[in-house]
Amino acid sequence: MTRAPINKIIPLSLVDGPGNRTSIFLQGCNLACAYCHNPETQRLCNHCGICVSGCPSGALSIAGGRVNWDPAVCISCDQCITVCPSFASPRVRNMTPDEVFEEVQKNIPFIRGITVSGGECTLYPNFIKELFAKARENGLTCLIDSNGTTDFTRFPELMELSQGVMLDVKAWDEEVYRKLTAGLTNSVVKKNLKYLAECNKLEELRIVCLPGEVDAEAVISGIADTIGEKVKSVKLKLIKFRRYGVRGRLQNTPTPDDAYMQELLKLASGMGFEKAIIV
């Protein structure tokens, strides 16, 4: 069976889609966004061992060139991910879809669905597909939270199992996108945007707003041009950049002011977005 690195499973999430959901965070991302608020999910552990000696509870050890983590001893102080020089975490479990689902199942009947997030969860399309199949059998809805760099048209079975995608549209201009995310191109994101709108799988759109770094105005109008009629029905979250968790050049950058956010909201409303909100 497929395995995937799981950063964490949150039994109760109020913020990852409609209703109450269990969120599964997969480890590893193909981008390195300057504003990433959980940078420890970006890379896989390279077992350098730097985190081991600083662990106050002794939950980390190194043996045979591998860093091991003991969840029973861990006190979740986050010391390890703070000192990790490679944007990774030693607290990652390699799990099968069945093992993940075993944890999800404990939360039925209190949840209406699951959301896979990351990192970038679509780096593990087969894993998600198998997990979703189990979840659907048990009456749960399945959402994907993605940066849109995986071409969804290539995974029709996965799309069939999923109720929708919550898509991050990080920037519209390719130069802006590259500088912000270290990704090569956002052409796939744009293609996905159109495809998801056409097949009614666009659950939610998100823009993290930070003037000077993100061309939010262009993103709003670009989305409106691409998805046509769907502007009326799709939820658009204009997310204020917050430096919480951020590492690197933006770690001391302040949150944009409310006036700017209101301008964006006004722009979105003018473009026909009826379900735009600031969060």
Add this chain to the structure above:
Amino acid sequence: MNHVLDIVTSKKHTYEQKVMALAHAAEDTLSILNIPEKTKYYFEINAIDDLYEGHAPYRPRYIMPDYERFVKNGSQFLQIEPPSDLDELLNSLMILYKHVPSITGFPVYLGNIDKLIEPFLDGVSDEDAKKKLRLFLNFLDRTITDSFCHANIGPEATRAGKLILELEKELQNAVPNFTLKYDPDITPDDFAELGIYTSLFCANPAMCNHKVHMKTYSTDYGISSCYNILPICGGAYTLSRLTLPGLAKVATSTEQFLNELLPDCLESLGNYMNERISFLVEQSGFFETSFLAKEGLIHPDNFIGMLGITGLAECANILLSDNGKRYGHDVEADDLADQIMTIISNFAAQFPAKYSTISNGHLMLHAQVGMDYDIGITSGVRIPVGDELQNIYDHLRHSARFHREITTGCGDIFPFETTGRNNPSAILDIVKGAFSVGSKYISFYEENSDLVRITGYLVKRSEMEKYRNEQVVLHDTTHLGAPNYDHNRLKDRKVRGV
């Protein structure tokens, strides 16, 4: 008579609160109830508690008038014609409420308030209705100065219910307590979500499992005071409680507790409750003189005796103190607690209660939520504050297991992160799950809310602060809430969220 003088000269009580306290003091000078020595012993060791109900009961503890009947017929005694418009309705209710007695001196039940109001909203705009309802609700909060007072909404969505919820969010009143009777097959999601959303601003309404509670009595039920499920057109004669930790402390072994002490104490408590009921029905003259009874708004056949239990958690923990097993966390402790509940439940099912027609001649169980003087005793069957289960679903499954035997009121309280306001549908999912596994009652408040739920009733943090600073406060329940909030470390309740 120092106690009386203390009341008279108190600087922390309003005039009204002094009058109430003096009435209590006068009643307690009597000793007309026949209380055997053994029962007195159980009182002394704090295993049985009469919950300030007084030494000579002259009114039932909780009264649930049939307000629908009142609205239909008016009242001869009060010289009120059946109301014909919204103004007349609200005015009639305000008059009647003043004449509904209870243990607190105030009405503890105000009716299925949305259903009473709904027929009178035809042709009234939202704006006009809100103005009238705002005055009505503020009248209740400022004159019923004790928050053991309850109004019900639902399970159907109504315009009246929606307007009341919108007003409650704005008014931030502690009185009345509201409960939304919730049934996922009847209550639309958007109405239930409005209820939850509102509760994250003003701690009202709570949600009750309508599917379960509608089967409690042969008549309709209402929720009164703080989470008492009682028959409409009746109520509760008395609520006396078994304080389980008090009894556990004198046990010589778990076996002795289960086989001798608990059954014996229950027998004493049952007899004591019958003694109270007999005095009330046979000697106090209440039912013969009350216009509520004469006009059919209440009937003695619809009253019950509630046998309260509290501190199940500490009881199990005390009995297992040798091996350190804890209620809520260890199978052994939960199984023991289950055994205790079964013994209590079996007792209630066989002990003959006097004048209790609607409950087939038996006492009914209630999870008593505690008193201001309880220290180290957790409400009913709840898991102690600070020891809550990490995962709210595990917590709710545990609750469901221990709500099972309790028929007249048992619930949980969860503070929620502010972000909950952005997604009430998520919290509704949790309620649906909880009710589907058998949880009976659940309530929420926002972590920073001024209004907080103490045990079942609402008190404002700002008012408690005034009371602690020796200032006079409007609601007498602030006097109970402030020490309870401190003793039981309620500020440390586990906040739920993402």
